[in-house]
Amino acid sequence: MNRNDDDAALRSRLSPEAYRVTRENGTEPPFENPYWNVFERGIYLDVISGELLFSSEDKFDAGCGWPSFTKPVRGSGIVTRTDGSHGMVRTEVRSASSDAHLGHVFDDGPEPGGTRYCINSAALRFVPEEECTAYFAAGCFWGTEAYFRLVPGVLETAVGYMGGFAVDPTYEKVCAGSTGHAETVRVIFDPERVSYRDLLEHFFRMHDPTTVNRQGNDVGTQYRSAVFYVSERQRLAVDGLIREMTDSGRYSGPIVTEISAAGAFTVAEEYHQRYLERNPGGYCHVNLDLARRPLG
Numbered sequence: 348m349n350r351n352d353d354d355a356a357l358r359s360r361l362s363p364e365a366y367r368v369t370r371e372n373g374t375e376p377p378f379e380n381p382y383w384n385v386f387e388r389g390i391y392l393d394v395i396s397g398e399l400l401f402s403s404e405d406k407f408d409a410g411c412g413w414p415s416f417t418k419p420v421r422g423s424g425i426v427t428r429t430d431g432s433h434g435m436v437r438t439e440v441r442s443a444s445s446d447a448h449l450g451h452v453f454d455d456g457p458e459p460g461g462t463r464y465c466i467n468s469a470a471l472r473f474v475p476e477e478e479c480t481a482y483f484a485a486g487c488f489w490g491t492e493a494y495f496r497l498v499p500g501v502l503e504t505a506v507g508y509m510g511g512f513a514v515d516p517t518y519e520k521v522c523a524g525s526t527g528h529a530e531t532v533r534v535i536f537d538p539e540r541v542s543y544r545d546l547l548e549h550f551f552r553m554h555d556p557t558t559v560n561r562q563g564n565d566v567g568t569q570y571r572s573a574v575f576y577v578s579e580r581q582r583l584a585v586d587g588l589i590r591e592m593t594d595s596g597r598y599s600g601p602i603v604t605e606i607s608a609a610g611a612f613t614v615a616e617e618y619h620q621r622y623l624e625r626n627p628g629g630y631c632h633v634n635l636d637l638a639r640r641p642l643g
Contacts, residue, residue, distance in 0.1 A: 357395065365394050368469040369447035372432075372439075377412025380468035384408070388476040390420075390502070390535060391466075395445035397537050399502040400424050400471065401464070409456070409463055414471065416464040417456055420503065427452060440464060478538050481546050482509055482575035482609050484529035485554035486562025490633035491532045493623040494553045497638035500541025505533045506622075507614040509575050510605070516613050521569045529573050529605075533612055543581055547588050548642045550574065553633050557600040563632025573605035582606065 358366055367373040377383070382391070391401040391414070401416045409415035419425050423443060430439035430451065440449045449470045456463035479502075485491045488506040495501050508516040511528030521528045534546065554562050556572045576582040589602050614620075623629050 361394065362469070365469040368467045369395060369445070369449075372448045373467075373469075374450075375413075375467050375469050380413065382414045382468040382471060382473055383412050385414075385473065387473075390474050390476075390479055391416075391471045392474065392502075392537065393442045393445050393447060394470055394472045395447050396442065397472070397540065398424060398442065398444040399535065400442065400449070401466065403476075407457060409465070411465060413450065414466045414468055415456070416466065417460050417462060419464065425449065440466065442470075474538065477578040477580070479536055480577050481534040481536065481543060481581070482531050482577070482612065483534065483546075483550050484510070484531045484571060484573035484575070484605075485550060486530070486570045486572075486632050487565050487630070488530040488532050488615070488619065489622040489629060490563075490631040490635070491530075491553070492621065493631060494633045494635055494638045495532060495534050495546075495549070496621070496624075497635060498536075498541060498546070498549055501534055501536050501546075503535040504621075505614050506619050507531055507533065507612050508569075509610060509612050510573060510607060518616055518619065522567070524567055524569065528569060528613075529571050530569050530615075531573070531575065531612065544584055544588070545642060547574070547585055549638065551588070551592065551604075552642070553637055556602045556604040557598050559603050564630075565632065571605060572603060573607065575607055575609040577609045582608075 368375060388403045390399055393400055399420050402420050405417045407415055426441050426443050427438050430437045437451045440452050442449055447470055450466040453463045454461055492504050492506050496504050508521055508528035509531040511526040513526035516526040516528045520526050560568050560571045562570050574585045585606055593602060623631055
């Protein structure tokens with residue numbers, strides 16, 4: 348939804364407290380809200396728009412009774428403005444996508460940033476890591492990332508390295524084949540907008556899972572097909588889909604996709620992130636138009 352949503356529809360969809368906080372600039376009681384003391388790994392979405400706002404990686408215990416973060420996931424996801432209510436001058440934080448009141452930001456946070464985003468739980472929807480995170484390896488991570496960024500419901504991506512045995516892999520070491528890692532894309536998604544099963548369907552559609560250590564012009568173990576699962580539910584989902592595709596004869600050869608538990612994910616060098624957005628003419632082994640077509 349955007350900021351022009353019908354008010355009656357919002358009232359019917361939100362809880363009374365969420366409506367009061369987000370639309371009437373309310374403040375929930377400290378220590379009596381759902382997320383003030385939740386430190387489980389996951390993401391925090393705008394309760395109205397579903398856009399990604401904060402991450403558990405940036406959450407800390409400020410002792411104030413409200414969820415506190417050192418920073419938003421993306422600066423563009425929030426807007427700030429001066430708030431002179433209640434005889435104080437504060438900096439209000441609002442969602443850029445829905446114009447929801449979120450809370451306030453203060454300069455008493457931990458270093459190095461020194462900021463504390465004090466946010467109302469009622470303005471957020473928390474999604475645990477195992478319900479919103481997927482790891483896929485499908486050849487060169489430039490094209491794989493570009494594809495998944497086009498899938499509706501995908502909130503954020505990062506390219507990196509997973510599935511190896513060496514510590515602190517770099518692009519040069521991975522390309523040399525000395526670390527055992529695969530070029531991998533971490534996909535953060537909203538399970539209310541796209542299911543893990545659908546992401547798997549996209550994964551198998553956008554590359555060839557029957558070729559060993561090769562996709563397109565790229566050859567090497569770092570270009571292998573792999574799914575790294577973060578939960579037993581994900582493992583069962585990929586196992587089941589591979590059985591279905593095998594039984595249906597969808598591919599002429601056997602599916603060689605590696606299925607392994609997710610281990611350490613090392614984020615790749617900055618110049619690799621969103622590479623094809625920065626370099627539109629760069630090499631890509633993926634037909635990106637497929638991401639815009641319905642599954643099935």
